[in-house]
Amino acid sequence: MTVPTTCARAAVRMLHSSGSAPARIYLGQSKVGQWTAHENNSMASGARAVIDGFDWYIKHDAADGRQMKALDAKAVVSLQGDSVSARLDVVLDDGAALAGRVVLWDGPDFKPAIAPVMACAFAHALQILYPSGVFTTVGIWQARRQRLVEVPHAAALAQTAVASAIFAAM
Amino acid sequence: MTSCSADLLTAAERLDESPEELLNGGATAALQALESCQPDIEALAAAHGIDFPALNALWERASVRLRETPTPEELFPAAADAAGLLYAAAWVLRAESVTTDDLQSML
Numbered sequence: 001m002t003v004p005t006t007c008a009r010a011a012v013r014m015l016h017s018s019g020s021a022p023a024r025i026y027l028g029q030s031k032v033g034q035w036t037a038h039e040n041n042s043m044a045s046g047a048r049a050v051i052d053g054f055d056w057y058i059k060h061d062a063a064d065g066r067q068m069k070a071l072d073a074k075a076v077v078s079l080q081g082d083s084v085s086a087r088l089d090v091v092l093d094d095g096a097a098l099a100g101r102v103v104l105w106d107g108p109d110f111k112p113a114i115a116p117v118m119a120c121a122f123a124h125a126l127q128i129l130y131p132s133g134v135f136t137t138v139g140i141w142q143a144r145r146q147r148l149v150e151v152p153h154a155a156a157l158a159q160t161a162v163a164s165a166i167f168a169a170m
Numbered sequence: 171m172t173s174c175s176a177d178l179l180t181a182a183e184r185l186d187e188s189p190e191e192l193l194n195g196g197a198t199a200a201l202q203a204l205e206s207c208q209p210d211i212e213a214l215a216a217a218h219g220i221d222f223p224a225l226n227a228l229w230e231r232a233s234v235r236l237r238e239t240p241t242p243e244e245l246f247p248a249a250a251d252a253a254g255l256l257y258a259a260a261w262v263l264r265a266e267s268v269t270t271d272d273l274q275s276m277l
Contacts, residue, residue: 002261003254003276006186010250013189018243026247031254031276038275072188087187 004050005105007032008143011054012089012103016068020058027054050105053143057103060141060148066092066099073100075125080164086125094136099153100126101139115140115149116156120163123156174210175263177203182256189249196249197236200256204232207263214263224273228259231277 007030014023027033028051035047070091077084090101100122110118119138126135135153142148181200184191208229215222232255240248258276262268 002257006250006253006257009186010189010246013246017246030247030250035275074188 004032004035004047008050008054008105009089009103012057013071015058015061016071016090024054027051049144053105053146056146057141057143066094069093069098073125073129075128077121077124077128079121079124079160079167082164082167084121084167086121088122088125091126091129097134097136098126098130099135099137099139101141104140104142105144107142109145109147110142112149116151117159117162117166119151119156120159123153124160126153174203174207175260178207178256178260178263182253182260185249185256186253189246192240192245192249192252197252200252201233201236204229204259207259210263218268220268220270220273224270225262227277228255228262228273231255232259
Protein backbone atom coordinates (compact mmCIF):
# COMPACT_ATOMS: atom_id res chain seq x y z
CA MET A 1 0.00 0.00 0.00
CA THR A 2 3.01 2.34 -0.08
CA VAL A 3 2.35 3.97 -3.44
CA PRO A 4 -1.41 4.47 -2.81
CA THR A 5 -0.57 6.00 0.56
CA THR A 6 1.93 8.34 -1.08
CA CYS A 7 -0.68 9.46 -3.63
CA ALA A 8 -3.34 9.84 -0.94
CA ARG A 9 -1.05 12.01 1.15
CA ALA A 10 -0.43 14.22 -1.87
CA ALA A 11 -4.18 14.48 -2.44
CA VAL A 12 -4.72 15.58 1.17
CA ARG A 13 -2.03 18.25 0.75
CA MET A 14 -3.69 19.44 -2.45
CA LEU A 15 -7.11 19.51 -0.80
CA HIS A 16 -5.87 21.77 1.96
CA SER A 17 -3.81 24.01 -0.30
CA SER A 18 -5.81 24.10 -3.57
CA GLY A 19 -9.27 22.70 -2.87
CA SER A 20 -11.19 19.50 -3.45
CA ALA A 21 -11.57 19.63 -7.25
CA PRO A 22 -7.86 19.48 -8.19
CA ALA A 23 -7.21 17.02 -5.38
CA ARG A 24 -9.89 14.64 -6.66
CA ILE A 25 -8.64 14.96 -10.23
CA TYR A 26 -5.07 14.27 -9.13
CA LEU A 27 -5.99 11.17 -7.14
CA GLY A 28 -8.16 9.82 -9.94
CA GLN A 29 -5.33 10.20 -12.45
CA SER A 30 -2.65 8.87 -10.09
CA LYS A 31 -1.64 5.25 -9.63
CA VAL A 32 -4.54 4.91 -7.19
CA GLY A 33 -7.07 5.81 -9.86
CA GLN A 34 -5.33 3.62 -12.42
CA TRP A 35 -5.20 0.68 -10.04
CA THR A 36 -8.96 0.70 -9.41
CA ALA A 37 -9.07 -1.23 -12.71
CA HIS A 38 -6.12 -3.47 -11.81
CA GLU A 39 -6.48 -7.09 -12.89
CA ASN A 40 -5.42 -8.16 -9.40
CA ASN A 41 -8.62 -7.92 -7.35
CA SER A 42 -6.80 -7.14 -4.13
CA MET A 43 -4.93 -4.24 -5.73
CA ALA A 44 -8.15 -2.95 -7.28
CA SER A 45 -10.18 -3.13 -4.08
CA GLY A 46 -7.35 -1.51 -2.11
CA ALA A 47 -7.21 1.36 -4.58
CA ARG A 48 -10.98 1.80 -4.49
CA ALA A 49 -10.84 1.92 -0.69
CA VAL A 50 -8.35 4.80 -0.94
CA ILE A 51 -10.53 6.69 -3.42
CA ASP A 52 -13.59 6.16 -1.20
CA GLY A 53 -11.56 7.09 1.87
CA PHE A 54 -10.48 10.34 0.26
CA ASP A 55 -14.08 11.26 -0.54
CA TRP A 56 -14.90 10.47 3.09
CA TYR A 57 -11.97 12.67 4.19
CA ILE A 58 -13.19 15.62 2.08
CA LYS A 59 -16.69 15.34 3.53
CA HIS A 60 -15.57 15.10 7.15
CA ASP A 61 -12.91 17.80 6.80
CA ALA A 62 -15.59 20.16 5.48
CA ALA A 63 -17.88 19.24 8.37
CA ASP A 64 -15.02 19.81 10.82
CA GLY A 65 -14.55 23.30 9.42
CA ARG A 66 -11.23 24.15 11.05
CA GLN A 67 -8.70 25.71 8.67
CA MET A 68 -5.27 24.34 7.87
CA LYS A 69 -2.36 26.16 9.49
CA ALA A 70 0.48 23.84 8.43
CA LEU A 71 1.09 20.60 6.57
CA ASP A 72 3.61 17.86 7.33
CA ALA A 73 4.66 19.15 10.75
CA LYS A 74 7.37 16.91 12.19
CA ALA A 75 9.08 16.74 15.55
CA VAL A 76 11.24 14.26 17.40
CA VAL A 77 9.49 13.42 20.63
CA SER A 78 11.12 11.95 23.71
CA LEU A 79 8.82 9.54 25.49
CA GLN A 80 10.50 8.68 28.77
CA GLY A 81 13.86 8.20 27.12
CA ASP A 82 12.84 6.84 23.74
CA SER A 83 13.03 9.19 20.74
CA VAL A 84 10.15 8.95 18.33
CA SER A 85 9.70 10.88 15.08
CA ALA A 86 6.11 12.13 14.94
CA ARG A 87 4.60 13.68 11.83
CA LEU A 88 1.27 15.48 11.83
CA ASP A 89 -0.35 15.55 8.40
CA VAL A 90 -2.25 18.72 9.21
CA VAL A 91 -2.09 21.36 11.93
CA LEU A 92 -5.35 23.27 12.24
CA ASP A 93 -6.36 26.62 13.65
CA ASP A 94 -8.99 26.02 16.33
CA GLY A 95 -10.09 29.46 17.44
CA ALA A 96 -7.13 30.93 19.28
CA ALA A 97 -5.75 27.43 19.83
CA LEU A 98 -4.30 24.74 17.59
CA ALA A 99 -5.20 21.15 16.81
CA GLY A 100 -3.39 18.32 15.06
CA ARG A 101 -4.54 15.67 12.64
CA VAL A 102 -2.93 12.40 11.63
CA VAL A 103 -4.32 10.77 8.48
CA LEU A 104 -3.76 7.04 8.07
CA TRP A 105 -4.12 5.25 4.75
CA ASP A 106 -3.13 1.71 5.63
CA GLY A 107 -2.89 -0.49 8.65
CA PRO A 108 -5.66 -2.19 10.57
CA ASP A 109 -8.80 -0.65 11.94
CA PHE A 110 -8.56 0.47 15.57
CA LYS A 111 -10.83 0.70 18.56
CA PRO A 112 -11.71 4.26 19.57
CA ALA A 113 -10.67 3.43 23.14
CA ILE A 114 -7.00 3.22 22.12
CA ALA A 115 -7.06 6.52 20.19
CA PRO A 116 -5.65 8.53 23.14
CA VAL A 117 -2.60 6.26 23.20
CA MET A 118 -2.22 6.59 19.42
CA ALA A 119 -2.48 10.37 19.75
CA CYS A 120 0.05 10.70 22.55
CA ALA A 121 3.27 11.21 20.56
CA PHE A 122 1.49 13.69 18.29
CA ALA A 123 0.24 15.69 21.30
CA HIS A 124 3.84 15.99 22.45
CA ALA A 125 4.91 16.94 18.91
CA LEU A 126 2.45 19.85 18.90
CA GLN A 127 3.98 21.13 22.13
CA ILE A 128 7.48 20.97 20.62
CA LEU A 129 6.43 22.64 17.37
CA TYR A 130 4.44 25.41 19.05
CA PRO A 131 6.02 25.94 22.48
CA SER A 132 3.69 28.78 23.45
CA GLY A 133 0.60 27.22 21.89
CA VAL A 134 -2.66 26.13 23.41
CA PHE A 135 -4.04 22.89 22.00
CA THR A 136 -7.51 21.42 21.72
CA THR A 137 -7.44 18.03 20.02
CA VAL A 138 -5.39 15.48 18.15
CA GLY A 139 -7.43 13.74 15.47
CA ILE A 140 -6.69 10.20 14.40
CA TRP A 141 -8.30 9.83 10.99
CA GLN A 142 -8.11 6.33 9.54
CA ALA A 143 -9.31 7.43 6.11
CA ARG A 144 -9.08 4.07 4.40
CA ARG A 145 -11.30 2.59 7.13
CA GLN A 146 -13.44 5.73 7.30
CA ARG A 147 -13.07 6.10 11.05
CA LEU A 148 -12.04 9.18 12.99
CA VAL A 149 -11.57 9.96 16.64
CA GLU A 150 -10.83 13.43 17.99
CA VAL A 151 -8.84 13.07 21.19
CA PRO A 152 -8.63 15.98 23.65
CA HIS A 153 -4.99 17.08 23.81
CA ALA A 154 -4.85 16.60 27.58
CA ALA A 155 -6.27 13.09 27.27
CA ALA A 156 -3.54 12.20 24.79
CA LEU A 157 -0.82 13.58 27.07
CA ALA A 158 -2.28 11.57 29.95
CA GLN A 159 -1.34 8.39 28.07
CA THR A 160 2.39 9.18 28.04
CA ALA A 161 3.35 6.30 30.34
CA VAL A 162 1.33 3.79 28.33
CA ALA A 163 2.66 5.06 25.00
CA SER A 164 6.22 5.06 26.32
CA ALA A 165 5.89 1.44 27.43
CA ILE A 166 4.65 0.47 23.97
CA PHE A 167 7.52 2.24 22.20
CA ALA A 168 10.03 0.75 24.65
CA ALA A 169 8.77 -2.72 23.81
CA MET A 170 9.07 -2.20 20.04
CA MET B 171 18.02 -5.23 2.45
CA THR B 172 21.01 -3.98 0.45
CA SER B 173 22.46 -0.58 1.35
CA CYS B 174 21.56 0.46 -2.19
CA SER B 175 17.86 -0.25 -1.70
CA ALA B 176 17.99 1.26 1.79
CA ASP B 177 19.24 4.53 0.27
CA LEU B 178 16.40 4.47 -2.25
CA LEU B 179 13.89 3.83 0.51
CA THR B 180 15.27 6.70 2.58
CA ALA B 181 15.09 9.01 -0.44
CA ALA B 182 11.50 7.94 -1.12
CA GLU B 183 10.41 8.48 2.47
CA ARG B 184 12.01 11.92 2.52
CA LEU B 185 9.94 13.06 -0.47
CA ASP B 186 6.83 11.22 0.70
CA GLU B 187 6.81 12.82 4.14
CA SER B 188 8.08 16.28 3.21
CA PRO B 189 7.42 17.15 -0.47
CA GLU B 190 9.32 20.44 -0.28
CA GLU B 191 12.45 18.33 0.18
CA LEU B 192 12.26 17.81 -3.59
CA LEU B 193 13.56 21.37 -3.87
CA ASN B 194 15.86 21.19 -0.85
CA GLY B 195 18.35 18.48 -1.70
CA GLY B 196 15.96 15.55 -1.77
CA ALA B 197 16.06 15.24 -5.54
CA THR B 198 19.87 15.24 -5.58
CA ALA B 199 20.05 12.60 -2.87
CA ALA B 200 17.52 10.47 -4.70
CA LEU B 201 19.40 10.76 -8.00
CA GLN B 202 22.60 9.70 -6.25
CA ALA B 203 20.80 6.68 -4.78
CA LEU B 204 19.43 5.75 -8.21
CA GLU B 205 22.84 6.11 -9.85
CA SER B 206 24.57 4.03 -7.19
CA CYS B 207 22.12 1.17 -7.85
CA GLN B 208 22.23 1.47 -11.64
CA PRO B 209 25.18 -0.93 -12.14
CA ASP B 210 23.23 -3.70 -10.37
CA ILE B 211 20.01 -3.59 -12.31
CA GLU B 212 21.08 -5.51 -15.41
CA ALA B 213 22.15 -8.45 -13.25
CA LEU B 214 18.97 -8.07 -11.23
CA ALA B 215 16.83 -8.27 -14.36
CA ALA B 216 18.66 -11.41 -15.44
CA ALA B 217 18.32 -12.99 -12.01
CA HIS B 218 14.55 -12.38 -11.89
CA GLY B 219 13.98 -13.20 -15.56
CA ILE B 220 12.42 -9.83 -16.26
CA ASP B 221 12.87 -7.55 -19.23
CA PHE B 222 15.84 -5.26 -18.71
CA PRO B 223 14.20 -2.45 -20.74
CA ALA B 224 11.24 -2.47 -18.32
CA LEU B 225 13.54 -2.23 -15.34
CA ASN B 226 15.70 0.39 -17.00
CA ALA B 227 12.56 2.37 -17.83
CA LEU B 228 11.77 2.61 -14.13
CA TRP B 229 15.21 4.09 -13.46
CA GLU B 230 14.93 6.41 -16.45
CA ARG B 231 11.51 7.67 -15.49
CA ALA B 232 12.53 8.29 -11.89
CA SER B 233 15.66 10.14 -13.03
CA VAL B 234 13.71 12.35 -15.43
CA ARG B 235 11.14 13.13 -12.73
CA LEU B 236 13.85 14.08 -10.23
CA ARG B 237 15.67 16.35 -12.72
CA GLU B 238 12.53 18.38 -13.43
CA THR B 239 11.88 21.36 -11.20
CA PRO B 240 8.16 21.54 -10.51
CA THR B 241 6.18 24.76 -10.23
CA PRO B 242 4.77 25.44 -6.75
CA GLU B 243 1.38 24.14 -7.93
CA GLU B 244 2.98 20.91 -9.17
CA LEU B 245 5.12 20.26 -6.11
CA PHE B 246 2.87 17.83 -4.26
CA PRO B 247 2.06 15.59 -7.26
CA ALA B 248 5.67 15.76 -8.46
CA ALA B 249 7.06 14.70 -5.09
CA ALA B 250 4.49 11.94 -4.80
CA ASP B 251 5.30 10.67 -8.29
CA ALA B 252 9.02 10.70 -7.54
CA ALA B 253 8.51 9.00 -4.18
CA GLY B 254 6.32 6.34 -5.77
CA LEU B 255 8.94 5.54 -8.40
CA LEU B 256 11.68 5.40 -5.76
CA TYR B 257 9.57 3.10 -3.57
CA ALA B 258 9.08 0.88 -6.62
CA ALA B 259 12.82 0.83 -7.36
CA ALA B 260 13.62 -0.05 -3.74
CA TRP B 261 10.96 -2.75 -3.78
CA VAL B 262 12.35 -4.31 -6.97
CA LEU B 263 15.79 -4.56 -5.41
CA ARG B 264 14.38 -6.25 -2.29
CA ALA B 265 11.69 -8.47 -3.79
CA GLU B 266 12.21 -12.20 -3.98
CA SER B 267 10.11 -12.44 -7.11
CA VAL B 268 9.23 -9.71 -9.57
CA THR B 269 7.65 -10.00 -12.99
CA THR B 270 7.79 -7.67 -15.97
CA ASP B 271 4.04 -7.11 -15.51
CA ASP B 272 4.63 -6.07 -11.89
CA LEU B 273 7.18 -3.55 -13.07
CA GLN B 274 5.05 -2.18 -15.85
CA SER B 275 2.14 -1.59 -13.48
CA MET B 276 4.46 0.75 -11.57
CA LEU B 277 5.21 2.86 -14.63
